[in-house]
Amino acid sequence: MIITVIAPLLLQAAARQDPAPAADPARARYEAAAAQWRKAAAVDTAFQFHMEIPGEDGAEPQKLEGSFELRLARPLHGTLKMEQQGMSMSYLADGQKVYMVDVDAKSYTEVGDKLTDVPFVQDFIPLRVWSDPEATAPESVELVQDAARPGVDGLKFQAEDKTEILWVDERNDVVAATWVGSEERPAIEFSFSRWSTPEKVDLADFAAKLPEGYTVMEDGGGFDMEASLLAVGSAAPDARMTGMDGQALTIAGLRGKTVLLNFWFRH
Amino acid sequence: MQAKWGSRVAIYCVNVNDGADLVRKWWKEQGFPMPVVVQPQGQVSRAFGVHTLATNCVVGPDGVVRYYSVGYDEAAILRAVEQSLAGAP
Numbered sequence: 319m320i321i322t323v324i325a326p327l328l329l330q331a332a333a334r335q336d337p338a339p340a341a342d343p344a345r346a347r348y349e350a351a352a353a354q355w356r357k358a359a360a361v362d363t364a365f366q367f368h369m370e371i372p373g374e375d376g377a378e379p380q381k382l383e384g385s386f387e388l389r390l391a392r393p394l395h396g397t398l399k400m401e402q403q404g405m406s407m408s409y410l411a412d413g414q415k416v417y418m419v420d421v422d423a424k425s426y427t428e429v430g431d432k433l434t435d436v437p438f439v440q441d442f443i444p445l446r447v448w449s450d451p452e453a454t455a456p457e458s459v460e461l462v463q464d465a466a467r468p469g470v471d472g473l474k475f476q477a478e479d480k481t482e483i484l485w486v487d488e489r490n491d492v493v494a495a496t497w498v499g500s501e502e503r504p505a506i507e508f509s510f511s512r513w514s515t516p517e518k519v520d521l522a523d524f525a526a527k528l529p530e531g532y533t534v535m536e537d538g539g540g541f542d543m544e545a546s547l548l549a550v551g552s553a554a555p556d557a558r559m560t561g562m563d564g565q566a567l568t569i570a571g572l573r574g575k576t577v578l579l580n581f582w583f584r585h
Numbered sequence: 586m587q588a589k590w591g592s593r594v595a596i597y598c599v600n601v602n603d604g605a606d607l608v609r610k611w612w613k614e615q616g617f618p619m620p621v622v623v624q625p626q627g628q629v630s631r632a633f634g635v636h637t638l639a640t641n642c643v644v645g646p647d648g649v650v651r652y653y654s655v656g657y658d659e660a661a662i663l664r665a666v667e668q669s670l671a672g673a674p
Contacts, residue, residue, distance in 0.1 A: 378606070378607065378610075380604055380607050382602070402602075403602040403626070403627050405630075405631075420636075422631060422634055422636070423634065544655050546634035546635075546636050547633065547634045547635065547640070547653050548632070548633050548634045548650055549650070550650050550651060550653065551649060551650065552650055553648055553649055553650075554633075554644040554648050554650050555632035555633065557624070557628050557629040557632040558624075558629075559597070559622035559623065559624050559629055560605070560622060560623050560624070560625065561620065561622050562605075562608070562609050562612065562621055562622075567597075567622060569648065570648065572595050573646065573647075574646050575592070575593060575594060575595045575646055576593060576594045576595070576643065576644070576645060576646055576651075576669040577594075577595045577596075577597070577644040578586075578594060578596045578597070578642070578643055578662065578666055579597055579629075579642045579643075579644070580597070580598045580599065580640075580641050581599050581601055581630060581635045581639075581641070581642075582639070583600060583602055583603050584603050584608075584611060
C-alpha cells in the first residue's frame with residue numbers, strides 16, 4: 319500500500335526534476351478520508367439516488383429515483399436495502415455469510431462471505447476501502463470544488479471507464495456522490511441524509527437474521543423469475559393501474575371479462 | 586386479437602417502470618393499437634409477483650388467475666384466453 323501511494327509521487331517528482339517533491343494535496347485529502355473510513359467499525363448510512371438514462375434517438379432522458387439504507391459492521395454483519403420505483407432489493411450478512419433476500423418471492427440466495435460481495439459495497443469507493451483492508455488506492459484523484467457545496471471537498475476519481483466525484487465534509491463524512499455518465503453507464507447523483515462511521519460498535523446491534531419461512535434459491539445466481547408469480551387459481555390482486563388518459567383502472571373493475579396482461583418495459 | 590374476441594376480453598400492456606411520459610410518447614410513435622397502462626409505484630408487478638419481462642397473465646371473468654407465461658408463446662397465450670372464455674378451469 320505504502321509503495322503504491324509513494325511510487326506515483328516519486329515518479330511525478332522525477333518528471334518535474336524537483337529536488338523536494340511537493341505533496342499532492344488531492345492524494346493527501348483522499349488518504350485523510352480513507353484513514354477515517356478504515357478505522358470505522360461500521361458504516362451506517364442512508365441516501366437517495368437519481369439516475370438519468372439517456373433517451374434513444376433524441377428522446378427525453380428517462381429519470382429513475384430510489385433510496386438505499388445500509389447498516390453494515392465488520393466483519394460480516396448488517397443489512398442493505400434498496401428501493402426503486404416500487405421494486406425493492408435486500409442483502410443481509412448474518413455473521414457468517416452474505417445473502418440476497420427476495421421479500422416478494424420469500425426466498426434468499428447465498429452470495430458470498432465478504433462484505434465486498436455486496437455489489438454496492440464493491441462499487442462505492444468509501445465502502446470498498448472500509449470493508450477491505452487490501453483495497454488498492456484509486457489510480458487518479460483530483461480535488462474539485464463546487465460553490466453550491468461550501469465546506470465540502472470533491473474527490474474526483476478517474477478510471478478507464480468511469481469518473482466519480484465523492485463529496486466529503488471536514489469530518490470526512492460523505493455527503494454526496496456524482497457518477498458521471500458515459501456510454502457504458504448512466505449518470506447518477508447520490509445524496510446522503512445519513513453517514514455515520516463509529517469506531518466502536520456492539521456487533522449485536524448489527525446482527526441480521528434470515529427471515530423465517532424463506533426458501534433457499536439453490537442456483538447461487540439470480541432469482542428464479544417464475545417462483546414469485548402469484549399461483550394459478552388464486553384471486554387476482556386488485557391492483558390499480560393508470561391508463562394513458564390518466565384514468566384509473568383496477569383488475570376488480572374488469573370482472574366479467576377475461577383479462578390478458580402483458581408486462582413490458584423499454585429499458 | 587382484440588377484434589376476434591370483442592368486449593369479452595380486455596387486453597392491457599402493463600409498463601413496468603419507464604415513467605408515464607416516456608411510455609405515452611413511445612406508444613404513440615409506435616402506433617400500437619393495444620391499450621397501455623402504467624403503474625407509478627410498480628404495484629401491479631409486485632402484486633402479481635412479476636420479476637421479469639415478457640410475462641403474460643390471463644385472469645378469468647371470475648377474477649381468478651388462470652395462466653402465466655414467461656417468454657412469448659403466442660399460441661399458448663391464445664389458448665389460455667380461449668380456455669378462459671370457454672369457462673375451462
